[in-house]
Amino acid sequence: MNTQKTSLDLTPFNQCLTALSDGAIGAAVSGGSDSIAMLTLLADWCAQNERNLFVATVNHNLRKEAASEAAFVAEFCAKRGIAHETLIWSGWDQQGNLQDAARNARKHLLSQWAKKNAIQTIMIGHTKDDQAETVLMRLLRGSGVDGISGIFPIEVADGLTWMRPLLEYNRQDLRDYLVSINQTWVDDPSNTETRFDRVKLRNILQDIKDAGLSTHGIMTTANNMKRARHYLENALSNAASDICQVTGAGSILIDKAKFCVLDAELRLRLVAHCLKQISGGIYPPRLNALEMVVGRLLSGQSASLNGCLLRLRVDKMIEISREPNAMSSQQGITNLFDNVWEITSAQKSSDVIVAPLGETGISQVTDWRELGFSRYALMATPAIWRKEELIAAPIAGMCNGYTCRLTWGYHEFLTSILTH
Numbered sequence: 541m542n543t544q545k546t547s548l549d550l551t552p553f554n555q556c557l558t559a560l561s562d563g564a565i566g567a568a569v570s571g572g573s574d575s576i577a578m579l580t581l582l583a584d585w586c587a588q589n590e591r592n593l594f595v596a597t598v599n600h601n602l603r604k605e606a607a608s609e610a611a612f613v614a615e616f617c618a619k620r621g622i623a624h625e626t627l628i629w630s631g632w633d634q635q636g637n638l639q640d641a642a643r644n645a646r647k648h649l650l651s652q653w654a655k656k657n658a659i660q661t662i663m664i665g666h667t668k669d670d671q672a673e674t675v676l677m678r679l680l681r682g683s684g685v686d687g688i689s690g691i692f693p694i695e696v697a698d699g700l701t702w703m704r705p706l707l708e709y710n711r712q713d714l715r716d717y718l719v720s721i722n723q724t725w726v727d728d729p730s731n732t733e734t735r736f737d738r739v740k741l742r743n744i745l746q747d748i749k750d751a752g753l754s755t756h757g758i759m760t761t762a763n764n765m766k767r768a769r770h771y772l773e774n775a776l777s778n779a780a781s782d783i784c785q786v787t788g789a790g791s792i793l794i795d796k797a798k799f800c801v802l803d804a805e806l807r808l809r810l811v812a813h814c815l816k817q818i819s820g821g822i823y824p825p826r827l828n829a830l831e832m833v834v835g836r837l838l839s840g841q842s843a844s845l846n847g848c849l850l851r852l853r854v855d856k857m858i859e860i861s862r863e864p865n866a867m868s869s870q871q872g873i874t875n876l877f878d879n880v881w882e883i884t885s886a887q888k889s890s891d892v893i894v895a896p897l898g899e900t901g902i903s904q905v906t907d908w909r910e911l912g913f914s915r916y917a918l919m920a921t922p923a924i925w926r927k928e929e930l931i932a933a934p935i936a937g938m939c940n941g942y943t944c945r946l947t948w949g950y951h952e953f954l955t956s957i958l959t960h
């Protein structure tokens with residue numbers, strides 16, 4: 541246990557860390573007060589518990605001060621002998637919501653960094669204030685039970701554990717603590733830019749507090765919703781084990797007759813979970829898009845969402861499969877393909893391209909019908925190409941020295957329904 545004398549009650553922090561598994565710990569640190577407070581506490585905890593700590597700062601390349609903020613974190617780490625890396629994002633295409641795009645990119649960069657350093661758990665500095673802002677924002681957007689249950693102290697996504705050890709702390713208390721130990725931080729000017737919804741809500745929450753009202757009820761609501769969410773996830777897990785099958789071609793089959801009589805909430809959840817599983821997406825689809833897709837399925841029509849195709853087959857099964865045009869091709873056989881396929885080969889393979897089999901590929905494969913997989917599912921399985929020439933399509937039965945394995949199956953599909 542951390543025994544350092546501070547004005548801060550370390551019980552919630554230490555309690556959260558009891559759930560840590562072995563191995564290296566990563567921390568996402570922007571240089572702001574929340575993540576610097578987290579880093580300060582973590583550095584002490586890791587030193588006392590002889591654990592390896594790695595720190596990353598994402599430079600979103602959106603403000604000129606970002607490089608000096610990353611340097612501030614790097615300097616903090618250098619003084620303490622902690623490994624630090626700055627991860628640079630240069631990918632905003634000026635489309636959609638900038639804050640959402642930056643958050644998604646950050647999560648992706650942090651995941652890659654963690655995998656490179658064999659980090660199992662990434663610490664994030666979200667606080668009670670972030671929780672209140674998030675719940676309010678989701679209320680305004682019309683979220684369901686999951687959204688209103690807010691952010692979780694521990695979450696598993698993209699093969700990693702994301703931990704928020706400061707979720708029980710107020711930002712002001714963390715700042716007071718930093719001041720008390722003479723630790724500075726950097727203030728990100730975009731945290732006060734009122735063009736962002738989150739900043740508007742932050743100011744509204746402050747007005748509520750200034751008016752003498754407590755915002756604590758927001759946390760209570762979030763916790764009540766978490767309980768309801770837990771119940772719904774269990775119900776979904778039971779329903780999915782009854783009506784779903786996972787195919788070896790990476791698609792999921794749902795018995796349409798049973799789907800139609802399923803509770804409306806469970807129908808939405810089931811489709812969302814299938815999409816998340818198949819596309820490897822970190823974020824679930826938006827509720828209104830999901831409702832539209834479920835409506836189409838109930839009336840026997842096909843739909844497309846989150847890079848997946850949903851269609852009714854002649855055998856009255858709904859099949860959800862990946863869409864080939866949503867998958868990126870890959871030079872050589874290096875990482876997982878489309879996040880889910882593991883490909884191996886005995887021969888040198890740096891000159892080949894891995895891309896979905898697609899229309900062009902499947903027309904060159906004989907006997908695929910005998911394998912029992914649908915054409916749509918097979919077209920979204922990996923194929924090995926040399927220029928335009930198809931070399932192998934292992935799942936479609938054309939191996940030529942290559943093997944291909946789906947990294948998830950029925951068991952993973954069911955267990956990942958239960959998020960906590």
Ligand SMILES: Nc1ncnc2c1ncn2[C@@H]1O[C@H](COP(=O)(O)OP(=O)(O)OP(=O)(O)O)[C@@H](O)[C@H]1O
Pocket residue numbers: 568569570571572573574575576596597598599600646663664665666670728731
């Ligand atoms: N640029 C970044 N690099 C690394 N981690 C980041 C970055 N931005 C945010 N994070 C992580 O996500 C958490 C929540 O981010 P958010 O944007 O809500 O920041 P915040 O509430 O202003 O926190 P902070 O005061 O630490 O910047 C941060 O505490 C930190 O752990």
